[in-house]
Amino acid sequence: MFTLDQARHFIAVAEELHFGRAAERLEMTQPPLSRQIQKLERSVGVALLERDSRKVALTAAGHAFLAEARRLMVAADRAPAAARRIADGRSGELRIGFTATTGFSLLGTLLSEITRALPDVDLTLEEQVTGEQLRALERGDLDLGLARPPFDSVLFESWLLLSEHLLLAVPSDHPLTRLGRPLREADLGDVPLIMHHPTRARYFYDLVVRQLPVEHDNVVHTVSQILTMISLVAAGRGVAFVPESARVLGVQGVDYLRLAGLAPDAVELHAIWNRNAHNPALFRALHALRASAA
């Protein structure tokens, strides 16, 4: 087998068609160059150069070898470059999980910030509920999660990305829309309620029951996705607690009302990653996000 040096030497000779000048270009003397070319020819098994003491010319086989050798050198240059790009996070893959709700709040801006800062990184997106994201992060199937508490702060590191109000989505023609003031608990006396699923939408479920005395007799549906809730509200099936960002869905026939006595910014969205993560692109993305947040 020949060496990359031999290929490089051959390219120089083939381009100069002169051992002396080629050697000069390679910053060496003629004799070793001569020997390396001979070795190369022996290992290839055919004559690549036709030479006498007057002139040097490529054989047909030499022409073919030259073209291949050039490709080879390009590939040889690319291999370490690719590895280095990955290692410092300038390229590679970043697998991001997000909850459906994230999709209509800040996912878009977050992605455009990442792609602007890391144009060579391939982004993979997967819609998953928080629980799935945490398992995927733990297994290393995901690099970054956009999800909600609670999660294990020993395993995971996180940032608070966004906190927003919890609002009550009601049909536009509902009497509550005409109160003209923040709602009180009493206003919800026996209004049909579309509630979050206690396990599949655990975050919202816990948030709501922690803050408000939910009348379980009022619950007419139990669903796990905000979008489904909004659709049901629009269909007049009841009212539902949703994060403020649900507004951008722009579903017709739904109003969003504020509740008195509810902690502001109650709905939190976190960026979460595994403390053991090693994907350089992740840290580069976090860095870019931190910079743009400031």
Add this chain to the structure above:
Amino acid sequence: MFTLDQARHFIAVAEELHFGRAAERLEMTQPPLSRQIQKLERSVGVALLERDSRKVALTAAGHAFLAEARRLMVAADRAPAAARRIADGRSGELRIGFTATTGFSLLGTLLSEITRALPDVDLTLEEQVTGEQLRALERGDLDLGLARPPFDSVLFESWLLLSEHLLLAVPSDHPLTRLGRPLREADLGDVPLIMHHPTRARYFYDLVVRQLPVEHDNVVHTVSQILTMISLVAAGRGVAFVPESARVLGVQGVDYLRLAGLAPDAVELHAIWNRNAHNPALFRALHALRASAA
């Protein structure tokens, strides 16, 4: 700069994930292998392997380098082979990519034309979908592609080789076969449809949805290969849009029906090559094909 041996050594270690076994495979002892890998990492500038005395694993950069190193070794094998081929009087190699569908339409005649006109050229055939072919053409890993639009006409030059009808493959015992007239959209009302994969068979997918109002509720399977579609049709699972050349597959129990209002010759197959290509065999082949087409 690293050496080809180091690349070969790294590939062995990356595949075995064990220095001892890799060394055995390379017919050497562990210590020099260890040192070569260290040297390689130093020259690349990043860690390629994560290792402790218990286990060896690839880093992200290592994965990237592995892929490039494999490509490099292929190129290193090809260079002398190309030179020897020329020296033996065979005038070159032509690497042709084709889609699976091409295999049962014109690939046969095209190959026999090329071999008749260029008996001294070695042909290499690789079945690849259009996207893979384009990447391989761009890298110079392929000389000629037989694929479908769209592709970048700045990078690639092309010929329209063939355009054919899009037909509906239906089970022979299906009521539609007894209509005795071209099908209309209404005839497909709620017939189960075997559809193309939107990304892996993007060309056909786009072609179909552009020309026909596909009822997505009717889609019973999503597949990426025409042959698979035909098999599913033969098994009575539904109907499928296929190019006319699928007929030559001769699958029993399948009829091919024409559709009214569908652009004729809708399915295009192109010969595609890189504008920067320099392989003389490519131009000789194109010349021969042009002559025989006239």
Add this chain to the structure above:
DNA sequence: CGTCATTACGGAATGCGTAATGATA
């Protein structure tokens, strides 16, 4: 203490540069 990667060390091979040789106009 067994496994496996790494470091230490001595000998063989390889490659460079300078010097000598050979071939050609």
Add this chain to the structure above:
DNA sequence: TATCATTACGCATTCCGTAATGACG
């Protein structure tokens, strides 16, 4: 005899294999 590629020779480097060391369960 001038030019240019090749062979000869001596020295430095590189690389291998064996042996020793170190880390880890």
